[in-house]
Amino acid sequence: MGTATTATTAEAATTDTRTGNLPEITDPTKVAPKDARQLSRLFFDQLAVLEEGTPEHAYARNTLIEMNMSLVRFAAGRFRSRGPEEMEDIVQVGMIGLIKAIDRFDLSREAEFTSFAIPYIVGEIKRFFRDTTWAVHVPRRLQEARVQLARATEELSSRLGRTPTVKELSELMSLSEDEVREARLASNGYNSSSLDAAIGGSEDGESALQDFIGNEDTDLALVEDFHALAPLIAELGERDRRIIHMRFVEELTQAQIGERLGVSQMHVSRLLSRTLARLRAGMMVD
Incomplete structure (x- = not known):
């Protein structure tokens, strides 16, 4: 690949461009972001003419990936609230977005690679969240409809000054009203909480979520009563059964x-x- 050179500045890259050789970078991950932007253009120039599958092509592509890892860390930074363990997964997913951006970048568009790559990286991370962080598994069409529903609701709320109706949402989203309702229902599966989770602000400080939701189902007791009552009614005479029916069924x-x-x-x-x-x-009796 030509004379071995350790390049950490754009000046070194400019010198090697005139010879038609790529600079050999000892540790691409340590190249400063400012220099990485200029060096990336050089490597993209060569990547466009190198034959895929050759050692030179692999070197150029791998160096581009390593030099631009700072873009992944920058994009992943906005999700740092998710904790260190999940951040590792986020960075790995962001790397996939970076690789896709490198493989699809076209210098002829005269756009900065950073401007092109960030949407790919962030998009890959968001897709990861969409596919893996739902508390309840729902079809992808409903996951996408949930995002569309959130945007439509925000747009109509700001435009109308009130919460939009299902009909208004369906018209904006080009979906049926039933599909809008289904998307709303699917949104409930995005987050979940343990019924044993402590609720802040409770007087005893130890109340759980399950203490505040649901009611005792009195119908269960009615079911038991009906089962116990049925054989007793069957033992009554015909006139007595008829009176019971007219009084409590026909409500006479x-x-x-x-x-x-x-x-x-x-x-x-x-x-x-x-x-x-x-x-x-x-x-x-029992």
Whole structure:
């Protein structure tokens, strides 16, 4: 690859360009960002003419990757709040974005590589979050619809001065109203909290999330009562079962029941009281 040269400045790169050789950089990761910008242009010039698969092409490509790792660290810096363990994954994913940017960069566009690479790096990191950080797995179309929904909601809220309706969102997003509702529902799967998580501000300081959500399901007790009551009703006579049905299913008054049976309201009242007392006694046996 020509005369071995340790290049850490743009001046060294300029000298080697006239010879048509690439400078040999001992440690590309230690090249200053300012020098890396100028050296990158030299390496991209050569990368465009070198045959893919040759040692020279591999050297140029690998050096570009190592020289521009500072771009990955810069882009990943905005996500530093996610903790050191996750930052390692973020940097690795950002490197994939950097490699894609290097493989797709075209000098003829006369754009700075840094301006071209940052969106690739950040986009790859965001895609990583989208695909791996959902608390509940949802289809990718719903993950993408969630992002679209957030943007549409923000745009319409600022434009209308209020929370947009489902119909307004569906028109802006070019989706059906059912799809908008589905995207809203899918958004609930993005984050999750443990039911045992402590809630700040509670009087005892130890209350958990589960202490504040949900209610006792009284219908469960009703189900048990219905199962216990069914055989007791089956043991009643036909007239008593009919009175129970008219009073509690058809919701007739005692007077209306008396008219149907041809008896007085007082007689219906006595029959009903006697039957209910029998059923209560049967329910208490267990």
